[in-house]
Amino acid sequence: MSEQIPLHDLGFDQRVERDLNNPALRTNFREAMDFLMDKRSSSFTDDVKLQELRTLGASIRKRALSKLPDLLEQLEAKLKENGIRVHWAESSEEANQTVLDIAQHHGAKTMIKGKSMVSEETELNEFLEKKGIHPVEADMGEYILQLAEEKPSHIVMPAIHKSKEAIAELFEQNLDDCEYTENVDALIQAARKELRKQFHSADIGLTGVNFMVAETGSLVLVENEGNGRLATTVPKVHIAMTGIEKVIEHLDDLPPLLTLLTNSATGQPITTYVNMISSPRKGDEGGPEEVHLVLLDNGRTIPFADEEMRQTLQCIRCAACMNHCPVYTRLGGHAYGTTYPGPIGSILSPHLLGLEATKDLPSASSLCGACSEVCPVKIPIPDLLRRLRHEGVRKLKKDEDPVIRGHGAKYTHTEKAAWGSWSKLYSSPALYRTFALSATLLRGLTPSKMKGWTDYRTSPKPASKSLHSLVKNYRKEQEQSRNKEAGGSQ
Numbered sequence: 401m402s403e404q405i406p407l408h409d410l411g412f413d414q415r416v417e418r419d420l421n422n423p424a425l426r427t428n429f430r431e432a433m434d435f436l437m438d439k440r441s442s443s444f445t446d447d448v449k450l451q452e453l454r455t456l457g458a459s460i461r462k463r464a465l466s467k468l469p470d471l472l473e474q475l476e477a478k479l480k481e482n483g484i485r486v487h488w489a490e491s492s493e494e495a496n497q498t499v500l501d502i503a504q505h506h507g508a509k510t511m512i513k514g515k516s517m518v519s520e521e522t523e524l525n526e527f528l529e530k531k532g533i534h535p536v537e538a539d540m541g542e543y544i545l546q547l548a549e550e551k552p553s554h555i556v557m558p559a560i561h562k563s564k565e566a567i568a569e570l571f572e573q574n575l576d577d578c579e580y581t582e583n584v585d586a587l588i589q590a591a592r593k594e595l596r597k598q599f600h601s602a603d604i605g606l607t608g609v610n611f612m613v614a615e616t617g618s619l620v621l622v623e624n625e626g627n628g629r630l631a632t633t634v635p636k637v638h639i640a641m642t643g644i645e646k647v648i649e650h651l652d653d654l655p656p657l658l659t660l661l662t663n664s665a666t667g668q669p670i671t672t673y674v675n676m677i678s679s680p681r682k683g684d685e686g687g688p689e690e691v692h693l694v695l696l697d698n699g700r701t702i703p704f705a706d707e708e709m710r711q712t713l714q715c716i717r718c719a720a721c722m723n724h725c726p727v728y729t730r731l732g733g734h735a736y737g738t739t740y741p742g743p744i745g746s747i748l749s750p751h752l753l754g755l756e757a758t759k760d761l762p763s764a765s766s767l768c769g770a771c772s773e774v775c776p777v778k779i780p781i782p783d784l785l786r787r788l789r790h791e792g793v794r795k796l797k798k799d800e801d802p803v804i805r806g807h808g809a810k811y812t813h814t815e816k817a818a819w820g821s822w823s824k825l826y827s828s829p830a831l832y833r834t835f836a837l838s839a840t841l842l843r844g845l846t847p848s849k850m851k852g853w854t855d856y857r858t859s860p861k862p863a864s865k866s867l868h869s870l871v872k873n874y875r876k877e878q879e880q881s882r883n884k885e886a887g888g889s890q
């Protein structure tokens with residue numbers, strides 16, 4: 401399994417090298433991803449219907465984003481009308497502080513958490529621990545990672561990199577009365593028993609949100625384990641935390657998106673629980689006395705301002721792009737070093753963290769297009785990766801508005817000069833021929849080691865004959881043979 405050196409202590413190349421040299425991790429990931437790919441393909445059996453559904457899903461998300469400011473205002477008004485308190489957070493710090501303020505207002509010391517990638521993004525757990533509030537993850541994968549002090553490696557199945565043997569050891573060391581067992585059901589029961597106690601004693605429940613419906617002021621949360629339902633109903637206070645892009649316009653927009661999300665993520669026609677939260681408790685019906693929604697920007701308005709980049713925000717976090725990516729399936733998620741790994745992470749993280757911190761991610765792709773073929777909302781991921789690569793080596797013109805933080809983070813004079821020369825060489829036939837002739841004549845001088853290039857590849861030695869001369873010789877031979885045949889038939 402992946403050795404857990406803190407992600408920020410290693411550079412991207414080092415993380416990739418570490419995980420490429422971990423055969424167990426690679427095998428486990430490959431098997432898990434094959435399983436998820438099979439589940440998805442067996443649930444979408446009719447390609448015509450699938451394509452129609454994807455087109456509908458993409459249009460719903462595009463429409464919502466085209467009206468984002470208005471829909472957010474409508475959502476806020478509706479939520480307030482329903483009795484849900486809305487908090488806006490421009491940054492991770494602001495979001496964490498808001499959660500802390502609510503918790504302190506209630507004198508809270510413990511928090512039970514349903515799955516929330518946004519709280520991973522803001523590093524909420526670390527922040528709360530420092531302030532004396534103990535959060536407990538209730539999603540099984542997240543719970544395992546909290547015990548192991550690790551980060552998620554997948555956005556839907558956060559602990560997919562952990563083997564049952566590793567989990568058995570972890571539970572034996574951390575849970576009361578839990579003996580080592582590789583029986584998965586027994587392991588789940590052991591964690592369940594522990595978590596039940598936490599649900600009942602927690603002062604606050606915190607969850608993520610999959611969709612927010614502006615028309616009705618509803619927060620939609622899908623899950624399979626029931627932890628989301630418990631976290632949103634048992635504690636007296638529920639805090640939901642999500643990104644501003646998750647809003648949709650109508651309740652009617654929800655069913656197609658749910659179908660796309662669950663089938664693309666786990667091959668399920670629907671998840672075990674679909675929670676729709678529209679208000680705090682009413683009378684004796686049960687549920688929390690207070691519901692809060694923390695809406696996080698954290699850099700999302702930057703891609704929103706650019707029509708092409710805005711497509712990044714269409715994402716419904718199904719992880720299908722990760723499951724089908726030949727790079728992610730071989731590396732796993734920790735190598736990326738960001739909360740959102742894989743193809744979606746490579747187009748989203750540069751906006752959240754800036755290109756200086758993420759400049760290698762848009763290049764961690766073969767641009768094969770497998771991600772965009774399966775994306776349920778048709779995000780053109782390879783086009784966005786190419787755009788980010790371009791922004792990474794481009795200097796802003798005078799008075800030009802930035803479309804991303806960290807423009808030109810990958811710009812180097814050497815690379816600029818190299819591509820400038822390449823462009824001249826390939827646009828002049830005379831220069832190109834001279835170059836090709838010299839390369840073939842001097843091929844014996846090609847160095848066998850070329851810095852990073854030859855670490856995983858053979859040295860690019862020119863062929864003994866250029867393509868031009870091979871074609872020339874071929875044509876000559878063809879002509880000679882035609883002449884010979886013509887001579888013979890006379």
Ligand code: SF4
Nearest residue numbers: 715716718719721775
């Ligand atoms: S980019 Fe598309 S495939 Fe990837 S997680 Fe988002 S919605 Fe799913």
